[in-house]
Amino acid sequence: MTEQEQHERLMQRTLELARTGFIKIAPDPFRGALLAQGDQIVGEGYMANRNDLAPELHALKAAGDKARGATLYLNLEPAFGARNGINIVEAIIGAGVARVIVAMRDPNLNASGRSLRALEQAGIETACGVLEAEALQLNEIYVKDMRTRRPFVNLLTCMSLDGKTATPMGDSDGLISSASRDFVHTLRARYDAVLMGVNAILEEDPQLNCKVLRGCDPWRVIVDSQARTPTLAKIFLRSDPDEPRPPVLIAISYGAHEEHLRSLRHAGAEILHCPDEDSSSPQVDLSRLMQLLHKRGITSVLIEGGATIKAAALQSGIVDKVSFIVAPKIIGGQEAKSPVGGEGAMIIPEALPITQMQSRPLGSDLLIEGYLA
Ligand SMILES: NC(=O)c1ccc[n+]([C@@H]2O[C@H](COP(=O)([O-])OP(=O)(O)OC[C@H]3O[C@@H](n4cnc5c(N)ncnc54)[C@H](OP(=O)(O)O)[C@@H]3O)[C@@H](O)[C@H]2O)c1
Numbered sequence: 146m147t148e149q150e151q152h153e154r155l156m157q158r159t160l161e162l163a164r165t166g167f168i169k170i171a172p173d174p175f176r177g178a179l180l181a182q183g184d185q186i187v188g189e190g191y192m193a194n195r196n197d198l199a200p201e202l203h204a205l206k207a208a209g210d211k212a213r214g215a216t217l218y219l220n221l222e223p224a225f226g227a228r229n230g231i232n233i234v235e236a237i238i239g240a241g242v243a244r245v246i247v248a249m250r251d252p253n254l255n256a257s258g259r260s261l262r263a264l265e266q267a268g269i270e271t272a273c274g275v276l277e278a279e280a281l282q283l284n285e286i287y288v289k290d291m292r293t294r295r296p297f298v299n300l301l302t303c304m305s306l307d308g309k310t311a312t313p314m315g316d317s318d319g320l321i322s323s324a325s326r327d328f329v330h331t332l333r334a335r336y337d338a339v340l341m342g343v344n345a346i347l348e349e350d351p352q353l354n355c356k357v358l359r360g361c362d363p364w365r366v367i368v369d370s371q372a373r374t375p376t377l378a379k380i381f382l383r384s385d386p387d388e389p390r391p392p393v394l395i396a397i398s399y400g401a402h403e404e405h406l407r408s409l410r411h412a413g414a415e416i417l418h419c420p421d422e423d424s425s426s427p428q429v430d431l432s433r434l435m436q437l438l439h440k441r442g443i444t445s446v447l448i449e450g451g452a453t454i455k456a457a458a459l460q461s462g463i464v465d466k467v468s469f470i471v472a473p474k475i476i477g478g479q480e481a482k483s484p485v486g487g488e489g490a491m492i493i494p495e496a497l498p499i500t501q502m503q504s505r506p507l508g509s510d511l512l513i514e515g516y517l518a
Pocket residue numbers: 301302303304310311315317341342343344345346348349368369370371373428429430431449450451452453454455457486
C-alpha cells in the first residue's frame with residue numbers, strides 16, 4: 146500500500162466516524178478524528194451529541210501517550226479558538242502530535258485555514274485535501290450555510306419505474322419499500338425543515354413527522370399563498386407531546402384572510418409573509434422564503450411535494466440536490482401523476498442537467514441522487 150493509499154484508508158475511517166453518533170447536528174458540521182502511528186490506529190473520536198466534547202479531544206484521550214509523534218486525521222479543519230473553555234489546536238499541540246491531515250478546510254471564511262496555520266507555527270506538519278470531495282459531500286449542508294447563508298435544499302421524490310408518483314386516482318400507498326420509508330424518515334431527522342405545497346396538504350393531509358429514534362420532528366413549511374391550510378391538518382400534530390408547539394411555518398403571499406391567519410396562529414403556526422414583490426405573481430416568492438428560513442435558523446430544507454411546488458423550486462434555482470427513490474413497479478396511464486410539473490423543457494438543451502449522480506439500493510427500490518449543476 147502506498148503512503149497516499151494509507152492516508153485515504155485512514156481518512157475513509159475518519160469520515161465514517163464523523164457520520165456516527167447522531168442524526169442531526171445542524172448548524173454544526175459532522176466531525177470525526179483518528180490518530181494513527183503509521184497504519185496503526187491508536188485513537189478515534191466522534192461527537193455523540195451536540196454538547197459532547199470535540200472528536201479531536203476524544204481521540205487524544207483514547208490514544209494517551211501514543212498521541213506523541215502520531216498523525217491526526219480529520220475530515221474537517223479543527224475549530225479555531227476556544228469552545229467551552231477548551232482550545233482544540235492547543236490540545237493537539239500539547240499532546241505532541243507530529244502531523245495533521247485534514248480532508249477539507251473550514252468553509253467558514255472567518256475561520257478557514259487559521260487552525261492549520263496555528264498548527265504549522267507550532268512546528269506541526271499539515272496537509273489538506275485527502276478525500277476532499279467525500280468530505281465536502283458529507284458536510285454539504287454546513288458548506289452551503291457557511292458559503293451562502295441560505296438553506297441547503299434537497300428535492301425528494303418517490304416514483305415508479307415509469308416515472309409516476311401516483312395512479313390517476315392519486316393512490317401512492319405502498320409504492321415504496323419499508324427500507325425507503327425508513328430512509329425518508331432519516332432524511333426528515335437530518336433536515337431542519339420539510340417543505341410542501343398547499344395542495345399536497347389539502348389532498349393527502351400528511352403529518353410529515355419523523356419516526357427515527359432520537360430524531361426530532363422537522364419544521365413543516367407549507368407554501369400557501371392564501372393560507373388555505375386547514376387548522377385541523379395533521380401537520381399540527383406533534384410526535385412528542387412535550388414539545389411546546391407544533392413546528393409549522395406557513396408561507397403566504399397576498400390575499401390571505403386575517404381571520405384565518407389568526408386561527409392558524411392559534412393552532413400553533415407561524416406565518417411568514419413572502420410575496421413576490423418583483424413580479425405580478427400572486428404566489429409565494431421561494432427565494433425570499435429561503436432567505437427568511439435561514440434567518441429563522443433553518444439551514445436545510447427537504448422538499449417532499451407536490452409536482453407544482455417542485456417545478457417552481459427547480460425553476461427558482463433554490464434546489465441544490467435531488468433524491469429520487471425509484472420503486473420496481475410500472476403504474477402506466479396518461480393521467481398518472483409525474484414528479485415535476487410546470488411547463489417543463491421544450492427542447493432537451495433546456496432540461497436541467499444533474500451532476501455527480503450516485504445510486505444505491507434501498508430494499509427493493511433504487512435511490513438515485515445528484516446535484517444541480
Ligand atoms: N409521491 C410523492 O413524492 C408526492 C409527495 C407529495 C405530494 N404528492 C402528490 O402531489 C399532489 C399535489 O401536488 P400539486 O402539484 O397539485 O400541488 P402542490 O405542489 O402540493 O401545491 C402547489 C400549490 O402551492 C401554492 N404555491 C404558493 N406559492 C407557489 C409558488 N411560488 N409556486 C408554485 N406553487 C405555489 C399554490 O397554491 P396557492 O396559489 O393557493 O398558494 C399551488 O397551487 C397531491 O395529490 C399528492 O398526492 C406526491
